[in-house]
Amino acid sequence: xxxxxxxxxxxxxxxxPTHGPAEEARRALVQQLPATLxxxxxxxxxxxxxxxxxxxxxxLSEKGQLGAxxxxxxxxxxxxxxLATGASESAVQARLQWAQNPQRWPWxxxxxxxxxxxxxxxxxxxxxxxxxxxxxxxxxxxxxxxLGETALRQQRDNIRDGHCGLLPESQIVxxxxxxxxxxxxxxxxxxxxxxxxxxxxxxxGNQHVRxxxxxxxxxxxxxxxxxxxxxxxxxAAVPTAADRIWRSPPRxxxxxxxxxxxxxxx
Numbered sequence: 001x002x003x004x005x006x007x008x009x010x011x012x013x014x015x016x017p018t019h020g021p022a023e024e025a026r027r028a029l030v031q032q033l034p035a036t037l038x039x040x041x042x043x044x045x046x047x048x049x050x051x052x053x054x055x056x057x058x059x060l061s062e063k064g065q066l067g068a069x070x071x072x073x074x075x076x077x078x079x080x081x082x083l084a085t086g087a088s089e090s091a092v093q094a095r096l097q098w099a100q101n102p103q104r105w106p107w108x109x110x111x112x113x114x115x116x117x118x119x120x121x122x123x124x125x126x127x128x129x130x131x132x133x134x135x136x137x138x139x140x141x142x143x144x145x146x147l148g149e150t151a152l153r154q155q156r157d158n159i160r161d162g163h164c165g166l167l168p169e170s171q172i173v174x175x176x177x178x179x180x181x182x183x184x185x186x187x188x189x190x191x192x193x194x195x196x197x198x199x200x201x202x203x204x205g206n207q208h209v210r211x212x213x214x215x216x217x218x219x220x221x222x223x224x225x226x227x228x229x230x231x232x233x234x235x236a237a238v239p240t241a242a243d244r245i246w247r248s249p250p251r252x253x254x255x256x257x258x259x260x261x262x263x264x265x266x
Contacts, residue, residue: 036224037190038199039215041206041242047109048248049230053203054112060199061120067198069117072208073105074098074126076185080114081123092118102131113203127189127202129182137181138174146180151213155179158207164257183208187218194223206231210241 040056042049060066074096080087083095089107092114093099098107117124129137137143144152156176160167167175186202193200206229208214216225229242233250 036199037194037202037219037226039190039202039204039209039225039227041204041209041227041229043230043232043235044109044205046230046232046248046251048232050109050113052230052246052248053110054116056201057113057116057122058120060201061117061122065199066117066120066122066201067195068193068200069113069122069124070127070186070189070193070200070202071096071110071114071124072128072182072186072202072204073103073110074101074124075128075130076126076189077130078126079123080118081125083118085119085121087118089115092124096124096126110203123193125189125193127186127204129178129185133181134178137178140177140181143177143180143184144173146184147213147217151217152176155213158213162207166257179207183213183215184218187215187220190215191220191223194220206237210238211243212238212241 038056040053042053057066057069078096080092080095083091089111093107096114098105114124147155156172159172159175159179163175186204186208190200190202202209202215204215209216209227209229211217211227216227219225226244227242228244228246229237230246230248231237233247237245239245
């Protein structure tokens with residue numbers, strides 16, 4: 001099957017079956033995805049979304065259609081390029097400096113996708129802004145010009161709301177610049193990894209992959225980009241932010257703001 005045969009069907013609508021047998025639904029999804037650059041958004045605490053990612057990586061790799069896997073969960077410059085397909089998980093983690101990542105992403109959640117790529121001979125690339133560059137990004141006023149006025153205002157509102165209104169207002173502008181710098185770094189990593197005949201797949205949070213706010217706004221022109229956002233049923237999603245929205249079954253309610261308040265106290 002050629003990559004063109006994977007053509008995208010429809011726009012920003014749930015896939016059928018949405019709540020059928022999970023594995024069958026994930027397999028059906030692969031047949032409806034495009035080539036070039038595929039940005040897959042997730043809710044970080046949704047195991048169903050990580051299972052979807054693993055299925056995408058596995059199938060595209062098995063078909064010889066995956067050129068690279070790019071991760072929000074590792075810093076730009078880290079890569080498994082050159083590792084043997086039989087490399088151990090510890091060797092892969094060392095290449096991606098997984099244990100040193102300040103955000104401490106759980107390996108149990110992302111390891112299956114990463115190892116599926118490695119086993120298929122596909123390089124895994126860190127795509128996120130290095131921690132060493134966060135402070136300079138906070139002070140870089142030129143990042144404010146990367147977005148239009150409406151998108152910049154929305155990004156700032158998202159930072160404010162995403163931190164439950166608990167951040168001092170003085171931190172909103174610098175934190176928004178970091179978000180933009182992260183999107184810009186992921187976009188550059190994707191552009192550099194683009195392959196004329198294979199898919200380059202990004203795994204990142206839904207806010208990062210949004211067409212109206214995130215990575216797609218910073219992509220090199222001429223690169224075909226498609227966005228798939230995975231959300232749990234009942235969660236709001238902006239239809240125009242993605243080419244396809246994949247809904248997983250609802251999960252038990254969780255008070256993120258209560259958790260964040262406890263973190264702030266500590």
